[in-house]
Amino acid sequence: MTKRDVMIYGRYERFWHWSQALLIFALFFTGLRIHGTHSILKFGQAVTIHTYAAYALMALWVFTTFWNFTTGQWRQYLFQKGILKVIRFYAYGILVGEPHPYKKSLQRKQNALQALAYMTFMVIIGPALWLTGIIYLFYNEWSGFAWSGDALWMVAVLHTVAAFAMGTFVIIHIYMTTTGKTPLHYVKTMITGYDKVELSEVEEAYLAETKTVDMR
Numbered sequence: 662m663t664k665r666d667v668m669i670y671g672r673y674e675r676f677w678h679w680s681q682a683l684l685i686f687a688l689f690f691t692g693l694r695i696h697g698t699h700s701i702l703k704f705g706q707a708v709t710i711h712t713y714a715a716y717a718l719m720a721l722w723v724f725t726t727f728w729n730f731t732t733g734q735w736r737q738y739l740f741q742k743g744i745l746k747v748i749r750f751y752a753y754g755i756l757v758g759e760p761h762p763y764k765k766s767l768q769r770k771q772n773a774l775q776a777l778a779y780m781t782f783m784v785i786i787g788p789a790l791w792l793t794g795i796i797y798l799f800y801n802e803w804s805g806f807a808w809s810g811d812a813l814w815m816v817a818v819l820h821t822v823a824a825f826a827m828g829t830f831v832i833i834h835i836y837m838t839t840t841g842k843t844p845l846h847y848v849k850t851m852i853t854g855y856d857k858v859e860l861s862e863v864e865e866a867y868l869a870e871t872k873t874v875d876m877r
């Protein structure tokens with residue numbers, strides 16, 4: 662095994678990551694205005710920006726789902742063993758300078774806890790937001806029924822609960838990004854795409870021959 666500087670996040674991966682981050686910030690900020698938490702924007706402005714950003718995010722999710730399946734990257738998110746070791750590390754080991762229990766590889770870029778967190782994001786929080794969001798968006802089409810008022814209230818509550826779950830995810834995610842070798846190490850990795858990864862001799866020879874992944 663040798664450690665090499667390898668492009669672990671390709672161009673499209675970095676593009677969807679940062680544009681998703683930007684859109685979620687915009688949606689949370691405008692969503693909180695619609696909810697009544699602040700009044701930095703006009704209500705109408707917040708609704709317009711929220712609607713455009715929501716369409717952009719849903720389009721991005723469609724492309725990214727396609728990318729995940731066509732590149733085989735979806736396998737990165739599958740459940741893996743060792744989650745308790747990772748939880749123990751973040752709760753205790755990190756405070757006393759223990760090494761991280763997980764070694765990054767090209768096949769598994771994420772540790773067990775990360776994979777579970779991203780899976781929750783993709784199959785629970787994300788779908789809860791776009792499903793309730795679309796129903797909310799098309800309220801005019803179903804506003805004429807006797808149950809419309811109660812249903813709108815339910816949809817708004819579910820959308821808000823999912824939005825706060827997303828907010829919690831983002832805060833924990835940002836804290837986690839500061840726990841690398843230096844506080845900005847992981848952020849730099851997601852900007853440049855490169856990180857040090859252990860490669861077996863076979864992997865190194867394969868990558869040198871096929872040039873399917875860039876190495877520095």
Ligand code: HEM
Pocket residue numbers: 685688689691692693695696697708711715716718719790791793794795797798799817818820821824825827828
């Ligand atoms: C993914 C697609 C999404 C769609 C289609 C969508 C759609 C909507 C719509 C139509 C509204 C109501 C606007 C109005 O009153 O006219 C709304 C409100 C809201 N949205 Fe979204 N949204 C999405 C994503 C998000 C995300 C990612 C967040 C936060 C992280 C978020 C947070 C909120 C909040 C907090 C409200 C206010 C809820 C209330 O108090 O009634 N939304 N959204």
